[in-house]
Amino acid sequence: MPSSPEPLCLIRPYRPADRDAVAEVCVRTAHEGGDSRALHPDLRLMPSVFADPYCRFDPDLAFVLGDGTGRAVGYIVVPDAGPLTYLGWSMLPD
Numbered sequence: 001m002p003s004s005p006e007p008l009c010l011i012r013p014y015r016p017a018d019r020d021a022v023a024e025v026c027v028r029t030a031h032e033g034g035d036s037r038a039l040h041p042d043l044r045l046m047p048s049v050f051a052d053p054y055c056r057f058d059p060d061l062a063f064v065l066g067d068g069t070g071r072a073v074g075y076i077v078v079p080d081a082g083p084l085t086y087l088g089w090s091m092l093p094d
Contacts, residue, residue, distance in 0.1 A: 014055050014062035014075070021072035022055060022064065023047035054079055 014022070023044070030036035030046035040046055054077035055062045065074030 008068050009073070010066050010068065011063050011076075012066050014059050014064050014072075016059075018064050018072040018075075019052075019055065022051050022062075022075045025073065025075055026051045051075065051077065 026047040027037060027040075027043055028035050030050060031039055036046050037043070051062075055075075058080055061078040061080055063076050063078075064072035065076075067073045
């Protein structure tokens with residue numbers, strides 16, 4: 001009997017149900033591409049800076065790499081250089 005094909009990975013739009021998986025990927029890649037847990041034991045810190053704002057406030061610009069079973073195993077956000085982005089930049093210290 002032939003084996004069934006393995007699920008294909010695909011890039012798809014972010015869904016709110018992806019939040020925890022995106023946070024996990026963020027934590028595991030936030031330290032120069034590697035795991036950040038030893039440096040930042042608060043597991044919400046890195047996602048709250050690098051993923052959550054984009055996924056929550058402009059989810060149309062967030063995408064995930066799905067593993068073919070519905071689980072997100074990677075993500076990318078495409079920040080819009082709109083007013084909120086500039087407001088964030090203007091609040092950075094010199």
